[in-house]
Amino acid sequence: MAKLVQRPMREIAPLVRRPIETMPDQLYPEVGIRSFGRGVFHKKPKTGSELGEKRLFEWKEGDLLFNIVFAWEGAVAVATQAEDGKVGSHRFLTCVVDPKSADARYLFWWFTHDKGRDQLLRASPGGAGRNRTLGVEKLATIEVPLPPLHEQRRIVRRLDRVAALVDERRSAIEAAERETQALLLKAFQRAIDGAPLRPLAEVAPLVRRPVEIDLDAAYPELGVRSFGRGTFHKPDLLGAELSWQKLFLVQQGDLVFSNIKAWEGAFAVAGPGDHGRVGSHRYLTCVPTEGLATADFIWFYLQTHEGLGKVQAASPGSADRNRTLGQGALEAITVPAPPISHQHWFDRLQAKAREARAIRASTAQDVKALIPAMLHEIFDGGAKAA
Structure with a gap:
């Protein structure tokens, strides 16, 4: 990269506020900023009366934008034509870049890089993430390394070009996932056409395998993610640290339910790596009856809108965290x-779909890593941007 000059933000992109006076019956299109440099999003417009005493400020195309609460984790963006004339609350800072000194997109990319985010973190005092607030004066004093303007624009062209390709690839991966799920649903409907409904007590009854606690032993604990995202492994539990807790053994092929989060899809099929792990009393295990059902088939049904509705109906409670799936209600x-x-035919289709998802997930990780790698190359003194 060409020779850099350190310039403070107050010189190259000073804060500009454009307060607006709200009218009760007028609609105001608010815009927000995502963290990690993922751009802006548009909120549903609200009337002045709905906004109440909320202070609003107008955005203009080309503004460099900061969410003062999450700037430290890359909640930075550049307003496009789509945001011109839109509004943000007092929690958003608008900086107008001096076109003779800096390129707004260059500043955006620098602030989403580790070094830029570190400066925003230092300018956002607070004891915890949610309480870190970017200070106006501290932002103004942040010094940004600036190469010549033509070099900034060359860097921006390179990064924007790759970012567009990354977005395109990400969209393609998401579209493929939606298509796969739609095809699976069609195949599932074909598989269950004319099939009777039977209670889980018959096709996959509850099985509990209580574990006798040895004070000198360690017990590998299992957890289940919500929204059908499978199992995960927790740190081992030490027998000496267990007092009143009851543990139950999990085996491969079990249908494992979290009784407090099942209503939001926290159930999974235990895989080979889960065999022999333990769950607390809050985890219920059902074992499919041989010749009547398979765990993967039941899991898929319970993750559908219809099936999840039944799990939710079996999980009464006045609030989300208090919704508990009872053993009798489950069966x-x-x-x-x-x-x-x-x-079995449908399970083979599911297995192929999982293989395709694994490939897409690996690709998505590679795509996700591309921009950070380029930022590191450019801003950490790597090869000259071309």
């Missing part, structure tokens, strides 16, 4: 029970 849930050959 009373009815699921489609087509011939086992139909279920």
Whole structure:
């Protein structure tokens, strides 16, 4: 990179506020900023009366924008034509870049790089993440390394070009995932066509395997993520540290339910790596009856809108955290029970879909890592941007 000159933000992109006076019956299109340099999002417009005493400020195309609460984690953006004339609350700072000194997109990329985010973190005092607030004066004193303007623009062209390709690839991956899910749903409907509904008590009854606690032993604990995202492994529990807790053994092929989060899809099929782990009394394990059901088939149904609705109905409570799936209510849930050959056919389709998802997930990780790698190359003294 060409020779750099350190310039404070107050010189190259001073704060500009454009307060607006709200009218009760007029609509105001608010805009927000995502963290980690992921751009802006548009909120549903509200009337002045709905906004109440909230202070609003107008945005203009080309503004360099900061969310003062999350600037430290890269909540930075540049307003495009789509944001011109839109509004943000007092929690958003608008800086107008001097076009003779700096390129707004260059500043954006620098502030989303580790070094820029570190400066924003230092300018955002507070004891915890949610309480870190970017100070106006501290922002003004941040010094940004500036190469000549033509070099800034060359860097911006390079990064923007790759960012567009990354977005395109990400969109393609998301579209492929939606298509895969739609095809699976169609195949599932074909598999259950005309099938009777039978309670889990028959096709996958509850099985509890209590563990006798040895004070000198360690017990590898299992957890289940919400929204159908599978299992995860927790740190080992030490027998000497357990007092009243009860532990239950999990085996491969079990349907494992979190009884407090099942209503939001916290249930999974235990895999080979989960075999022999333990769950607390808050985890319920069901074992499919051989010849009547498979765990993967039941899991898929319970993750559908219809199936999850039954799990939610079996999880009463006045608030989300208090919704508990009872053992009897779980076993009373009815699921489609087509011939086992139909279920095996569908499970093979699910296995192929999982393989495709794994490939897409690996690709997505590679894509996600591309921009940070380029930022490191450019701003950490790597090869000259071209």
